[in-house]
Each structure stands twice: as structure tokens, then as C-alpha cells.
Amino acid sequence: MTEVLFITGTDTGVGKTVVTAALTARATGSVAVVKPTQAGLTDGAGDLQEVERLTGHTDLHEGIRLLDPLAPTTAGRRQGVALPPVEAHAKAIADLAADRDLVLVEGAGGLLVGLDEAGRNLADLAAELAAPSSFVIVTRAGLGTLNHTGLTVEALRRRNLPIAGLVIGSWPAEPDLAEQCNLEDLPATTGVPVIGRIPAGAGQLDREAFTSAAPGWFL
Secondary structure, eight states: OEEEEEEEEESTTTHHHHOOOHHHHHHOSSEEEEEEEEESSSSOOOOHHHHHHHHHHOOOOEEEEEESSSSSEEEEEEEEOOOOHHHHHHHHHHHHHTOOOOEEEEEETTOOOOOOTTTTOHHHHHHHOSSOEEEEEEEEETTTHHHHHHHHHHHHTTOOOOOOEEEEEEEEEEOOOOHHHHHHHHHHHOOOOOEEEETTTTGSHHHHHHHHHHHGBBO
């Protein structure tokens, strides 16, 4: 059966889009990439356009685009736009999953950021799906990551939602003491393996270099 992989983060700005692009680049078979809610843009390049720039992939699907760079519920309220319910997003993802091998779904901000008028979030969206799904949690390398990652893992486990693994969204060329220790402590404290490390600056690579290197960033 088609797998649906949700990419969430411990916070905003942790590298979800670059991780989504890297997962796209390493995937085999047919892959659709979905961004249910894009906040912070009305025109121009959003996260899916960044995935296309890095990978050349074009099976891309955006739900709703909002003006302000805020949580979708807040941005929608300020703009006077009614947000689609999570059921609508779930149906769109299920339709894509009907004839793809893999569907990647990138969330907005962290796991519990509201996506619809009722404040339901990416975890609620995942719970609506019948297709097999799991979460990749994108996390920071440095101080604070153990707490933020642990909270995200706990929230998913309380909802009985599977976790595929952790990916460090920006791994420095010369990690400091905290970063080196966190690489060991993240799986020890959360019980979830680190399945990938994206080199710092990977999002600045050209398409050929990115797609060539991406598979090697994952275990």
C-alpha cells in the first residue's frame, strides 16, 4: 500500500522543506509532495517551489496559501479566509495516495499548529487517513533540542501515531560539544532513532549536487 509520510518539526525554521526535498530526491517510484497550508505568501515561490528548485520534482500539491507569516489559524483569521477542514486535506492526500507509491506531506511550523477553523493540527490530519502513515520529526542540532524533540515525540505517542525517525535539519561541519552530545542523546532520551542529518547549507546547493548527495544524508 502507498505510504504517507508526514514531515513535521519541533519548531518553525528547523529545515522541514529541505528535509522534504531530500526525502523526495532519495525516493524511488512515484512520489507526490503536499503542503496543506502555505503561510507567508500569496504570490511567488513557496516551500513546494523550493522542493522543485532543489530536486526538479513537479508532482507538487498546495492546499491554501495565506498572506501573513503566522500560524495558519491566525493568518486565516486576519485575512478573513475560511480554512479548509482537515477532512478536506485528508481526502486530497488519500486521492493522491491512490496512484502513487509515496506521498510526502510537509506541515506548517510544529506539530500542534492549527490548520483549520477548529484548530485541528497535523496530528489530527494524520488520524483522518486510512492509508498507512508515519512521521518524520525534523529537529535542531543544538541546545534545547532534547526538550523540544521529546515534547513532539510525546504528543505523537499519546495519539498513537507512528514515528519513522528523527532528522537533524542542519548538521554543522564542525559540531560543538552540545551538538555532538545531542546526536547520541536524542535517540537515548526519546526512544526514536536519528535516521538522517542534513548538512548545514544543503539548501544552497544546485539541483545536481543536491539530488546526488541527498541519499547519503540518511541511514
